[in-house]
Amino acid sequence: MASAPEPLAALPTPAGAAGASRLPTVRGRLADFASMPVHQVLRRLETGPRGLLEEAAQARLEHYGDNVITGTGRPRRAPQVLRALTNPFVMILYVLGAVSAALGAYGATTVISVMVLISCWLQVRQEHRFDRVAATLRAMVVTTATVVRRASAQAPPVARELPVDQLVPGDVVRLGPGDMVPADVRVLRSTDLRVDQAVLTGESVPVVKQAAYGTGAPYREQDGDLGTFDCPVLGFMGSTVSAGTATAVVMATGGSTYFGAMHAQLAPRRAETAFDRGVKGVSRALIGLMLVCAPLVFAVNAGVHGVRLAALWFAISVAVGLTPEMLPVMVSTALARGAKAGLRHKVVIKRLPALHNLGAVGVLCMDKTGTLTHDQLGIECHVDPYGRPDDDVLRWAAINSVGTTQTEEAWPVNDLDEALLAHAEQAGVPTEGWIATEVVPFDAARRSSSVVVRHAHRPGTETLITKGAVEQVLPRCTRLRVAGDDLPMSAAEHRRLRELADRHAADGVRMLAVAIADRRPFRPVPDQDLTLVGFVGFRDQPRDSARAALAALAERGVAVKVLTGDHPLVAARICRDAGIAPGRTVLGEEIAGLDEPVLSELAARTTVFARIDPEQKARVVRALRASGHVVGFLGDGVNDAGALRDADVGITVESAVDIARESADVVLLGDDLHAVAEAVTEGRRTFGNIKKYLEITISSNFGNVLSMLAASILLPFLPMLPMQILVQNLCFDLCLLPLAFDHVDRRALRRPQTFDPRRLTRFVLLLGPANTLADLTAFAILLHVTGGHPGSAAQALFHTGWFFENLLTQAAAVHLLRDRRPPSRRNRAALPVFAGTVAITTVATCLPLSPLAAPLAMRSLPGFCLLSLTFVVALYCVLISAAKALWHRIDSPTRR
Numbered sequence: 084m085a086s087a088p089e090p091l092a093a094l095p096t097p098a099g100a101a102g103a104s105r106l107p108t109v110r111g112r113l114a115d116f117a118s119m120p121v122h123q124v125l126r127r128l129e130t131g132p133r134g135l136l137e138e139a140a141q142a143r144l145e146h147y148g149d150n151v152i153t154g155t156g157r158p159r160r161a162p163q164v165l166r167a168l169t170n171p172f173v174m175i176l177y178v179l180g181a182v183s184a185a186l187g188a189y190g191a192t193t194v195i196s197v198m199v200l201i202s203c204w205l206q207v208r209q210e211h212r213f214d215r216v217a218a219t220l221r222a223m224v225v226t227t228a229t230v231v232r233r234a235s236a237q238a239p240p241v242a243r244e245l246p247v248d249q250l251v252p253g254d255v256v257r258l259g260p261g262d263m264v265p266a267d268v269r270v271l272r273s274t275d276l277r278v279d280q281a282v283l284t285g286e287s288v289p290v291v292k293q294a295a296y297g298t299g300a301p302y303r304e305q306d307g308d309l310g311t312f313d314c315p316v317l318g319f320m321g322s323t324v325s326a327g328t329a330t331a332v333v334m335a336t337g338g339s340t341y342f343g344a345m346h347a348q349l350a351p352r353r354a355e356t357a358f359d360r361g362v363k364g365v366s367r368a369l370i371g372l373m374l375v376c377a378p379l380v381f382a383v384n385a386g387v388h389g390v391r392l393a394a395l396w397f398a399i400s401v402a403v404g405l406t407p408e409m410l411p412v413m414v415s416t417a418l419a420r421g422a423k424a425g426l427r428h429k430v431v432i433k434r435l436p437a438l439h440n441l442g443a444v445g446v447l448c449m450d451k452t453g454t455l456t457h458d459q460l461g462i463e464c465h466v467d468p469y470g471r472p473d474d475d476v477l478r479w480a481a482i483n484s485v486g487t488t489q490t491e492e493a494w495p496v497n498d499l500d501e502a503l504l505a506h507a508e509q510a511g512v513p514t515e516g517w518i519a520t521e522v523v524p525f526d527a528a529r530r531s532s533s534v535v536v537r538h539a540h541r542p543g544t545e546t547l548i549t550k551g552a553v554e555q556v557l558p559r560c561t562r563l564r565v566a567g568d569d570l571p572m573s574a575a576e577h578r579r580l581r582e583l584a585d586r587h588a589a590d591g592v593r594m595l596a597v598a599i600a601d602r603r604p605f606r607p608v609p610d611q612d613l614t615l616v617g618f619v620g621f622r623d624q625p626r627d628s629a630r631a632a633l634a635a636l637a638e639r640g641v642a643v644k645v646l647t648g649d650h651p652l653v654a655a656r657i658c659r660d661a662g663i664a665p666g667r668t669v670l671g672e673e674i675a676g677l678d679e680p681v682l683s684e685l686a687a688r689t690t691v692f693a694r695i696d697p698e699q700k701a702r703v704v705r706a707l708r709a710s711g712h713v714v715g716f717l718g719d720g721v722n723d724a725g726a727l728r729d730a731d732v733g734i735t736v737e738s739a740v741d742i743a744r745e746s747a748d749v750v751l752l753g754d755d756l757h758a759v760a761e762a763v764t765e766g767r768r769t770f771g772n773i774k775k776y777l778e779i780t781i782s783s784n785f786g787n788v789l790s791m792l793a794a795s796i797l798l799p800f801l802p803m804l805p806m807q808i809l810v811q812n813l814c815f816d817l818c819l820l821p822l823a824f825d826h827v828d829r830r831a832l833r834r835p836q837t838f839d840p841r842r843l844t845r846f847v848l849l850l851g852p853a854n855t856l857a858d859l860t861a862f863a864i865l866l867h868v869t870g871g872h873p874g875s876a877a878q879a880l881f882h883t884g885w886f887f888e889n890l891l892t893q894a895a896a897v898h899l900l901r902d903r904r905p906p907s908r909r910n911r912a913a914l915p916v917f918a919g920t921v922a923i924t925t926v927a928t929c930l931p932l933s934p935l936a937a938p939l940a941m942r943s944l945p946g947f948c949l950l951s952l953t954f955v956v957a958l959y960c961v962l963i964s965a966a967k968a969l970w971h972r973i974d975s976p977t978r979r
């Protein structure tokens with residue numbers, strides 16, 4: 084049985100709570116590790132190059148805990164309760180409740196307290212569900228690391244994929260392009276390793292890391308963070324491998340890593356999305372409206388009738404009525420529902436607010452390989468420099484792939500190399516016996532890979548084999564091999580070869596040039612002065628679902644742009660096959676020197692960008708965003724990570740590399756690209772319901788405030804008692820919550836949906852007064868019924884009458900404003916919405932007859948009164964329908 088490990092001197096103790104003070108300790112420990120030779124590091128970590136024993140790793144896991152940053156684990160109740168209790172809307176209610184208590188209005192204080200309790204309870208419950216949904220969805224996209232461990236002391240080391248949270252100090256991990264650095268590590272062995280540390284340093288240029296101590300920038304503790312991150316032998320949790328491979332040993336995990344210590348110190352928040360900003364903006368506007376309207380109601384009342392305590396209570400109740408305390412509950416309910424619905428289409432929304440951004444996306448940029456096409460490539464041809472089939476070309480290309488995969492860390496194998504190896508094996512082309520002595524693996528910026536190989540039976544000579552994009556390799560060639568003879572390559576030959584490759588590319592075949600050079604051992608040759616042996620052609624298989632999915636996106640008003648590292652002619656051909664008109668293809672080199680405004684303008688009118696490197700992909704995305712587009716990016720490769728991060732919403736597929744899955748907000752689980760269109764629709768549905776909630780609640784409340792102002796001037800008494808206003812407000816708030824589950828007008832699903840506060844204001848200004856007109860008619864009827872008598876019985880009748888009419892008009896508003904079309908069987912509300920409105924209609928009708936009528940100072944309404952107020956509600960329906968029709972006529976579709 085594994086005994087609990089002694090705390091190792093060099094190992095971090097499990098991260099405690101004192102996060103703020105951990106950074107200096109962590110930095111000191113890193114300095115220690117960085118200054119030791121590798122063998123000493125391994126000894127201090129009580130591990131070896133062959134990895135930990137499984138049993139020891141388990142014991143360490145129990146001791147050090149999961150490799151997760153505190154705060155990213157399971158959602159906890161206490162902070163949720165605290166957040167609910169300190170939400171600004173609830174704080175306003177505290178103040179209003181306290182003022183009511185100070186004025187002796189204990190009934191109002193009780194109702195306000197009930198409102199606070201209900202709102203907090205609903206918010207905690209909903210936030211908990213929201214977090215659970217988010218955690219479940221995140222768990223569906225597990226990030227793994229390649230770890231080397233042994234089953235027993237005698238067993239050979241085995242490399243296997245392990246969920247990142249199971250890593251422990253002392254584990255030996257292998258890193259390749261696209262991998263997250265899963266913990267703080269010391270590099271043991273590396274090949275051309277470059278690491279993107281932007282998450283930690285903000286610097287997007289990848290940093291070279293290497294195993295050899297004493298080369299590159301040495302670690303200097305006095306440099307602080309900068310020195311730490313520049314240290315070539317250290318890799319940090321949170322960074323990603325942008326090129327090359329490495330084997331490294333884990334020094335610290337979870338909260339004991341540098342990232343963990345920074346997280347604890349800075350408590351970083353998720354960057355604010357357009358959605359967050361929109362919700363905040365609307366909340367602020369509502370609070371502003373309340374701060375203006377409540378004092379105004381008081382001032383008008385005081386001006387007309389003199390300063391009275393009742394008027395103050397009344398104004399306070401108006402303020403409570405205008406406080407949108409249920410808005411956070413509504414938003415999280417709608418997002419959680421949307422995320423669950425997305426799952427039905429095999430779409431995992433990793434960050435729930437991304438749902439709104441999905442619905443707002445107007446431009447979707449995507450890479451080609453693995454997105455428009457499958458990532459299983461087929462080999463179309465292998466030809467000599469004159470275009471004649473030649474097995475020798477396939478052999479050299481496959482040996483290059485064998486060499487690339489021979490470095491221990493190079494795993495998983497690049498798709499193109501995988502296709503080459505499979506085809507060579509199938510064609511019986513021999514690749515055995517070759518041993519790689521040097522490897523420069525493929526990276527998207529260089530667009531080529533090189534290996535130096537030696538054959539086991541010919542130890543005296545070594546061969547450099549380079550394969551890669553034609554434009555990249557051809558300029559490095561000075562000769563071409565034809566039927567075993569090496570001929571000099573003239574400029575005319577050069578042109579002819581480019582044309583040969585272009586002809587294949589125009590047919591959708593991606594051509595890779597293969598070139599070689601002999602070299603003597605230990606005599607480095609530069610990767611030039613090569614002999615071209617020929618080309619290998621690959622054909623991307625278009626995804627079956629691509630055409631239909633792109634058509635579905637176009638139907639939804641989403642413009643698609645393709646950003647690929649591939650040849651422009653191949654890109655154009657694949658786009659045409661997928662139903663996209665490519666137009667003029669813009670090359671990466673064309674955008675290299677452009678400044679942002681020019682690039683924005685070019686990007687807006689370009690559909691296909693080709694031969695574009697990872698940084699340029701991200702630049703195009705940023706330029707589109709800068710010109711006001713809401714941009715989505717769909718990609719799966721290491722070359723897509725920057726663009727995924729910089730887009731409003733990053734989308735990837737389940738088979739993507741780690742960094743793409745980590746950077747993305749949305750992950751498609753299935754193979755069907757159509758899911759993107761469904762996810763966009765789900766985003767629009769979610770936002771459509773939130774928008775409906777805002778439109779109905781704000782326009783109704785605004786109408787009510789106008790009515791109250793008018794009543795303050797016209798009536799000798801208050802139009803409704805403060806307590807009644809509070810009860811009515813509570814009923815209306817609860818009735819609106821089910822809108823999160825409502826159906827959405829199909830037309831609204833066809834356009835990107837964005838937050839537009841000015842449009843919301845125009846809507847409220849036009850529709851709100853319809854409510855006021857109905858109220859004024861009700862006032863006239865009630866004055867007629869009561870004979871304008873100021874006695875308490877007449878006032879009770881008036882108050883009950885307005886309570887009844889107001890709740891009924893609000894229930895009607897839900898049905899009339901929830902859809903752009905008039906209510907009918909075809910666009911009827913979802914059942915919960917229907918139930919909500921039935922509930923408030925019942926309350927409006929039955930409350931005056933119930934035992935609660937007396938404490939609320941209500942009385943039953945005479946038949947005539949009920950009938951005429953029902954007539955007013957019918958009149959309201961006509962008015963609001965006319966106002967809605969007018970609104971849809973003047974509201975320009977481009978603004979919707």
Ligand SMILES: Nc1ncnc2c1ncn2[C@@H]1O[C@H](COP(=O)(O)OP(=O)(O)OP(=O)(O)O)[C@@H](O)[C@H]1O
Pocket residue numbers: 450451452453497499500525527530531532550551552553593594595646647648649650720722
């Ligand atoms: N394993 C490899 N070895 C050598 N050259 C390669 C390899 N993989 C790709 N290339 C070359 O580099 C070019 C760019 O590759 P990159 O991975 O950036 O983009 P892509 O896969 O062509 O397209 P996308 O950007 O749409 O994923 C390819 O078109 C090809 O010419």
